[in-house]
Amino acid sequence: MEAAALAPSLKNIAPQQEYLLQGSILDTHRDVLLHRLRGLCDNAERNFEAFSDYEAVYVLRNSSTAQQSQNQHVTFRVRHALDHSDAPDHIRYLGQAELGDRSRHTLVRACLDVACSSNVRDFLTEMGFRIDHDYVVKGHFFHKGRMKVTVYKIFRLIQPNKTDPHNLEPLGQSHLVELSVVAPLGQEQIGEDMKNFAEQLKPLVLLEKFDHRKIQ
Amino acid sequence: MAAPSVNISVEAAIEHQIQEVRYDGQEIYLAPLSMSENLSKLAHKIDFYKDESEEKGKPTSEGEKDTDEEKVLAPFQPSLWPWDSVRNKLKNSLTEISVLYDVLNIVKEKHYMVTDPVSQDPPELKASLQMLAKKKSLVAAAQLLSTGAERLKRVQVEMTSNTQDNFLMELLKLRRNWRLKKVHNTILGELSYKSAGSRFWQGGTFEVLKTSDLAADGEVASRKSSLDVSIPSELEGVAYIQVEVKTVSDLMDLTSATLKMPAGLGTVSADAYWQQKLEVAQNVLFCKELFAQLAREAVQVKGTTPHMVVGNQILTNVFPGIQLSIVLCHYTGKEKKVNLAPHKLEHNHVLEHSLHQLLREVHDRNLNYSPPHPANAMLGMSKRRRLAGPRAMSRSELVEMVQSESLLEQILKQTKHAVLRIRTMHVIDQLAVSIQDPQICAHWSCLNSSLESSVRITITSYCYENCKTLLVLLIGIDTIKVVMKDGRVCTLLFENSELRDLIQWQICQHHAQSIQSLAKMQGWQVLSAIINSGHGDMEAYGTTTDVMLASPKGNVILAFHSNPVSGNKLAIKKLDPSLDAHISPAVTASKWASLAGDFQEINLNQLEGRNLVGKIDMLMARLTSS
């Protein structure tokens, strides 16, 4: 009994991958999309599940090699829920995104989510990390099976480190839409499922795999 | 052309084409085409093959015209390849037309060649054969026409008979309530609970049929609906889960574990409305899933007493002598009518309902995870499990988190509670009926759960309601917690006798307390009051409560003795004033000297009064003045 209970926590060090599709929708049409998603997703009979998270991006640079190669830095994204104070903070590490060829329907990247105690910001600073930028995301969450759909808007902090509502400035006039699954590598069926799901959201929103390197 | 020339330009109307109409009615326009785009678009529309066949008469001029056009167009198109096909086609047609032109010239000139018609023999006609063939084709045509006419007629009849009930309207109604999809020529529906979170292996696909296609002409009118559903054979019939709590002899009753099928359940008639048919079939599927789940758990769960699964029945022990049986009754109408003796079914609707509820909760849990916060947290973990890492939860806390109760365990708990509650109710009612003095009154709280309920018992004597004894019973799963008047808590097990003993003991105490309050009012003095007295004869069960009282003057001593088994006894002793002289200095008053000695028993039945407290009240009032 005990062994069975403890096994999952110790075993899941297997590398996890995030399969991701992204798109955007104008603020004025967001509600239409929310209702469509409510109809398609599993938690249909409940109300919209809202979330409001603060995310700070921390970077650790190797001080001596800073001039030689800018690539040698590690980014950790620390997130915590503003509306659920009891929820743990999360460190998220995202690997290099792989677009793959045409046959692959989604973007795939290594992904590591680690829940941790709330002193994580101080701890990372102590470890040598420096804060790079921070923002607040607010939006809604849906799920269909293991697919997670988030429709959210990014807010800029006018003054750093203050997350009260007066200090937030919305960025752009649209909401981001993300369809993602976190699963072990090599499950190609997921991409297929996600593509089929994304099909059902057309023409409201076009979910595609975006190459973030091109945007930068 | 006498009038001054007016320039008329011929071009496409300046009207924006609509690309998309949104759900809110807004139209999205396409920008109008530029001249060159328009031209190329029009050029694409020209079918050059068609030109070739139709306009053979004036080949040269057309061909030249086309080539001209091509030359003109060339500079318009910076990249030539979209025009490549056009050019090639034109070139080909030019060549062909030139050849045709040459051939025609040759034929016309008649210098080198003469063309003559070739004479052909007229085909031999066999009249009989021809007639046969014609007849055959006529018959085929007639058949087609007549079936078509028949169909039209039928549709006409349908339309005239009930315009509302046509197939498409029915289909629309069906579509509102059930999941449908079209596969080739058939329409398939789904009645399983898979989309609601069920993980049962058995599917529930049904087929939608049009009754007019099936029925012969005569039956059309008798049909209620023009839509019918065909349900898989394993889901036909009526099913329900029969839950029964019964008293058995100390061993598990195996003889009852036979296949029982109440014959009077009734089936769904073949021409029932589709909605009813589907609902019944869905219920069959649900019952099957429920039973399969329970049977699996019954085999897996290692209880103190093993559960038994026999055929379509699950047997398990609730309390010694009480057995819970859960039976899947599925009546398809094909079974032989077994004339069972009119067996009185002790079907427990509440527990059946609980079972349904429990399975639906399982479905709900399968579908609804606790939402992740922050939004990138892992899906499918409980809120507490997410906190386990950061809060450093210990091993035991984690183990506790993983443990979950199976459906069978939960229903067993509910059954235990239900049995215990009914037992308690019976005990209290029996006592209230059998014991007239004092009165026992039970107030059941209306707010209870399936695992806990409470009852407040008030013990009062008629006319002396100011003195009452209160008891609160909290009925749990297999124990009863009793909170007594003085705040003491005691826990009883499920046996009836424990509760009966307790209440009877409380009645004895009630008597003693009433008498004490009487004494206070009448100025008597309580010499001693013992709740659990060890004096007196040995009784079968229960403990005795004793009270001794002295009259205000101190000349009469009353001793009251109450026991659940032997009943209430009252004894009296009158003091002889002459004894005063012998009092030792340690005894401050004469009443203390008379605790022992000869008491005379009073026959309580002979006393006047409505009840025990009343009788003693009378007696005390009489003795006070004496």
Added chain:
Amino acid sequence: MGVSCVFSYPVPEGRSGAQVVDILQKQVETMGGSKTGTFYVDCETYQSVMLNPPKTLHILHNSEYPASCFAILDSGATLVADTLFIALMSNLKNIYQAWKGAKIESKGNRFQLADFILKIGSVSLAGSFKGILLEVEYCPCIVASECWAMLKELLQSLIGNIAESPPSALKKKKWMKSTPQQPQCCSTWTISTTLGKLPP
């Protein structure tokens, strides 16, 4: 979550570590302790490469908290995280490198004796045997100084005079509490004792 105390038990000459562990376990069993599985505590140490100033990070796992991973910096800052945290470290290998020779672990059996939990484990540093540790936890109490006497009584019957005086950490922080809100205290302490008591 109670008060726990860790002692290093000397290995007499001429006896192997396994023998001593065996004897201790038999003693606990004769005292009435029942075996409730095994336990492990391990600590990996990472050192920063070319960070100024250099930093050391300890990553600690304890089987009493199977879902958690404790990260402790040399400055004393402590982070409690999911077990997955160790996977994050592999992404930092350019900056924080594992110090191969400093992996220390203690493994052994766990015994329950009424309100006490006893753990007897052999300690190995980078794979080689270093000594024996005995951990005693008294579950119902969270104030260390209040239950020292009780711990001492049990310990003296088990390991004799080694438990004569409380460990230095206990002396210093007389009122150290390990409440569920600060579970790190207990673990920090375990590691500091583990590291401090053993010859490197």
